[in-house]
Amino acid sequence: MLNMFNPVLRVLRFWRSWISVIAPVVLTAIPLTADPENEKAMWCAYNILVCAVYWICECTPLAITSLLPVVLLPLTGVASTNAVCINYLKGTNMMFLAGLVMAIAVEHCGLHVRIALNIIQGVGTSKRMLMLGFMICAMFLSMWISNTAATAMMVPIVDAIDKAINSDQNGNETDEHKDIETTVKKPRDSKSRNFLLLACAYASNIGGTGVITGSPPNLVVLSTLNKEFGTGKAPLSYATWMAFNVPLMLVNTLAAWCLLIAMEAYATRGSPKPTREGELKVKNILAGKKRELGKMSLHEIQVLILFILLVILWFFQDPVFITGWASFFTKATVGSATPAVLIVWMLFLLPKNVSSTQPSEALLDWHTVEKRLPWGVILLLGGGFALADATASSGLSNYLASKLISLQYLETWQINLIISCATTFVTEMSLSLCQNPIYLMMTAAVCCSYAFMLPVATAPNAIVFSHSTMKTSDMMKAGFLLNIICIITTNFAINTWGVPLFGLSEFPAWAGPSAPSCNITSGLDLSTTIPGAL
Structure with missing residues (x-):
């Protein structure tokens, strides 16, 4: 008798999954059969149901379901993304939050470890190539997951490599490295290890500049442009940000690698040279860690697909060089937060494993998100936006502009250089003068990530400093030189390929209403004056 009901019982075990799929489809009958004059109201009723x-x-x-209006209301033409998100967070903050949840999913399934090991193993295991591999890995991961998480993940891998190199001929750890607890409490005194850790921190800081969601200062540029000049008016999108910053990121990472290689060679002069045996040990430890991971699980594959899908949706939302998919939704403006929340929702809906006998856990659970989400960063971003709004509304911005009137006698590239230097060392944004707003804002935002000198400057710096035997002066020496290099490369980038990419050769029409006294000028024409600029 029970066998007769087995198929039914199997179906009932998955009743939530069935409802998840059937309910949104069935309920579309409400708006599709409504009168045209009530169509918008009925779509709203559909969202509520x-x-x-x-x-x-x-x-x-429940918390994830509460985010569904960010997806449904804009796509059904009831309200724009920003109008919906303002009830939770600003649209930019919501995009950042969803990106953080996606990063947690990548960490939760262990996909980031697999990516890291493959990159390091693929680059090479010689001393120099090993450092480059760590830097490429940290740089790439910090584009998509938090800089802190990327650096924290690299530290145990650095330790594993260090253990392999410092083991005896039979592969056993020396007495210095036997006790893991001692290792955690007392970092190993290894100059090469210090430089590897430093390389990971610097690459993580640089990698955060590659995509617009990589670091909070990046989002400030997008949010400010949308607020001051209107959403989508400025030619800044996920795609154009990557087009400008990814080449710059690669150049800066290469420069940091060359700098650290030179400094390490000087610091370790007279020390024994790396042997072939040491390289083989490194290869073995990497191969062993990959074997421990085994084949890619269904969990990892699904997260990887969703991750790639999110990047594609962000990239082609409004790529400027072609018509983006967001332009097909004409009834309400669809922002970047909508596809981000859509992918996050799918993380909590899709099963981790496929089974015909019992339901599976989702790809991500809310408990994990609550535990790992850096709520402080989100509050920090919100606080920054609040202070920015207060600066404008209180008249402080006009006061500062009047005090900086002497800058009008400097040429534009000199002003830009001053701003990038000030931002790098003091981490403060500067007001744009009568030029294309992107010209100065982009430089300032990117330079906020170039905080290489002090352990307290960034979380990656703090992590590697606490796990190393470096002195603060050691980090300052390398960081100061790298600051100078990144300032030069950033100013070169904004004055070369940044010009055609963002239309910096003339004052843009989309910024005209905000600065009516600014006649057409060139961001690069240093001989051009700006009548009535200040």
């Missing part, structure tokens, strides 16, 4: 069903049946965690 879908959320209600998900809340009641707990198809996804």
Whole structure:
């Protein structure tokens, strides 16, 4: 008798999954059969009912279901993304939050470790190539996950490599490295290890500049442009940001590698040279760690697909050089937060494993998000936006502009150089003068990530400093030189390929209403004056 009901029982075990799929489809009958004059209202009713069903049946965690309006309302033409997000967070903050959750999913399934090991093993295991491999890995990961997480993940890998190199002929660890607890409490006194850790921190800081969601200062540029000049008016998008900053990121990472290689060679002069045996040990430890991971699980594959899909959606939302997919939604403006929340919602909906006998956990659970999400960073970003708004509303921005009137006698490239230097060393943004706003804002935002000198400057710096035997002066020496290099490369980039990419050769029409006294000028025409600029 029970066998007769087995198929039914199997179906009932997955009742939440069935409701998750069927309810949104069935409920579309409400708006599709409505009168044209009530269509928008009925789509709103559809959104409410879908959320209600998900809340009641707990198809996804309550907090995640609460984010569904960010997806449904813009796509159904009821309200724009920014209008919806302002009830939670600003649209830019919501995009950042969703990106952080996606990064947590990557960490949760262990995909980042697999990526790291493959990159390091692929680059090479000689002393110099090993450092380059660590830097490429940290740089790439910090583009997508937090700089802190990328650096923290690299530290145990550096330790594993260090153990392999410092083991005896039979592969056993020396007495210095036997006790893991001692290793954690008392960092190894190894100059090469210090430079490897420093390379990871610097590459993580630089990698955060590669994509617009890589670091909070990047989002400030997008948010400010959208607020001051209108959403989508400025030619700054996920795609154009990458087009400008990815080449710059690669150049700066290469420069940092060359600098650290030279400094390490000087610091370790007279020390024994690396042997072939040491390289083989490194290869063995990397191969062993890859074997421990085994084949890619279904969990990792699904997260990887969703991750790639999110990047594609962000990149082609409004890439400028072609018509983006967001332009097809004409009833309401669709912002970057909508595809981000959509992918996050799928993380909590799709099963980790496929089974015909019992339900599976989702790719990500809310408990993991609550535990790992850096809420402080989100609050920090919100606080920064609040202070920016207060600066404008209180008249402080006009006061500072009047005090900086002497800058009008400097040429534009000189002003830009001053701003990049000030931002790098003091981490403060400067007001744009009568030039294309992107010209100065982009430089300032990117330079905020070039904080290489002090352990307290960034979380990656603090992590590697605490796990090393470096002195503060050691980090300052390398960091100061790298600051100078990155200032030069950034100013070169904004004055070369940044010009055609963002239209910096003339004052843009989209910024005209905000600065009506600014006649057409060139960001690079240093002989051009700006009547009435200040």
